Amino acid sequence: MNDSQLITPVEDVSFRDKHRFTLLILVAILVTFVLVLISMAIYYSSGAAQLDLSRPGYKGVRAQVVTNDSDFQNYSSTGSINQNTISEFTTLYNKQAQKTKAVDAFGGDPLSPDSLGIGDVSEQSSL
């Protein structure tokens, strides 16, 4: 066998063969970029972003998240129905209902121009 037959001439190597590793890196970056875009779109559209208090700007309130709701008891979905079990449920439900309704969530009007100090001056002075 002749050694010269095994050597490929330089002019015959294609651009793709020459930059194979660089192309691999570029394609990998492109795929990663597209996947990140898709996951970010899902993250924002699903509402997960609104529940994610690890985002910047929520540091002050992060510690106030209730992570332990052990006082909220599960009512058993199995078992018989009698006066005692109904009373047990009613007591449990009324207790939680009272707690749930105790806070007027998203009430008030903190976004009114007056609350933000950007209300109409003429209206305020005429009052």
Add this chain to the structure above:
Amino acid sequence: MTDQQIDKIRTNCVSAKNTLNQLHASDALLRVNRGQIYESMSTKLMNRFNSRVANNSFNNNNLTIVTASYESTLDTFRSDYIAYEERLSSTLAIDCSKQPVAFYDAISSARTERNKVHTDILKLNSYIDQYQLAVAQFEKDFKTSSSGVKK
């Protein structure tokens, strides 16, 4: 919108933005904590009681109707909160010293979205009361049927 008000927005731009930032954070906390409680009401109590009633071959139609309405309102609350948060975030992105009118309009829009979230909360509270009444009615019917069987 008067020129005076535009000036006032420019003057109080920083303090208004600080207030909005605080509200943004506190409302997010409220969404997480209250959302969890409202969800537990249906998953830990309503659905479980409905299943128990159905498993014992009692009529639970009234209970399931209220639960379905409650869960549908809970879904509306979730989507309305997303809309509100997005609106508030876009408001915070506006430079109020350069675009006071756009800032004012964005706040009005966010305010409307927040009111929708509050309405959802009021509806959820109303369904909690309605479920309480449905349980009371069920209890009454149960007592009647039990006493009928005993006779």
